[in-house]
């Protein structure tokens with residue numbers, strides 16, 4: 001029996017238990033994070049080909065009172081699983097609307113577009129479109145100033161319901177970007193049926209495009225595809241001037257990445 005016990009211990013992986021414990025801690029703390037005002041939006045610039053500012057992407061930050069800053073990649077999956085992403089997403093949306101409203105008061109910022117990330121669980125809510133439009137109506141800025149970033153996997157979730165929702169929002173004036181493009185495994189044929197404004201080339205391809213000919217080919221192909229479909233194309237994760245120059249030569253419309261600016265809190269320069 002003793003030998004068996006020792007064998008059993010070999011299959012016990014403490015790192016898995018630690019991860020699970022951390023998840024349930026995060027879940028408990030997430031439940032209060034909105035009330036306790038622990039979230040903040042950071043803003044990362046998106047620039048046009050000529051280097052001028054096009055707008056920003058809002059990125060969520062969680063300042064945990066004890067654990068410090070918890071990165072989105074750690075808490076958003078937990079928020080998705082527990083459904084807490086729905087109220088968190090509503091909070092992000094309201095904050096973003098407030099920011100756009102504020103920009104409307106400043107002639108140098110009136111044209112700026114602000115993009116928010118929408119998670120699948122959030123978009124899948126039956127009431128998503130109605131609540132989104134209702135919330136937006138209270139602010140009264142041009143709808144095209146608020147862009148929604150959706151991922152490929154979200155689109156594949158339930159194609160017909162998703163297309164319907166996107167069309168409704170698009171008719172109300174909102175624009176869509178397809179985030180992390182190139183990392184999903186979906187068919188390309190749906191692209192022409194969706195009311196998309198922009199393809200967002202995933203940063204993994206941009207990261208290695210100057211060293212890895214395969215990544216370069218993928219970047220080039222996505223840019224060509226976007227042009228053919230009359231969509232805008234943005235590269236994310238641009239970290240060097242060399243990448244920026246190469247992307248501009250390939251015809252990329254917009255760029256975003258540490259080279260142009262890291263995500264930063266308000267007030268922005």
Ligand code: C2E
Nearest residue numbers: 059060072073076092117118119237238239257258259263
């Ligand atoms: P994402 O939407 O693909 O956002 C881009 C991520 O890349 C951000 O990480 C950003 O800070 C980071 N990044 C930007 N430029 C560079 C660069 O030049 N180099 C490198 N290495 N990284 C760069 P972040 O802020 O940690 O967000 C991670 C992910 O969390 C986001 O990926 C998005 O999927 C999710 N997320 C963030 N905010 C929200 C939100 O409000 N709602 C939802 N549903 N998801 C969010």
Ligand code: CA
Nearest residue numbers: 057117149179
């Ligand atoms: Ca994004």
Ligand code: CA
Nearest residue numbers: 179180202236
């Ligand atoms: Ca992305």
Ligand code: CA
Nearest residue numbers: 204208212215
């Ligand atoms: Ca690679």
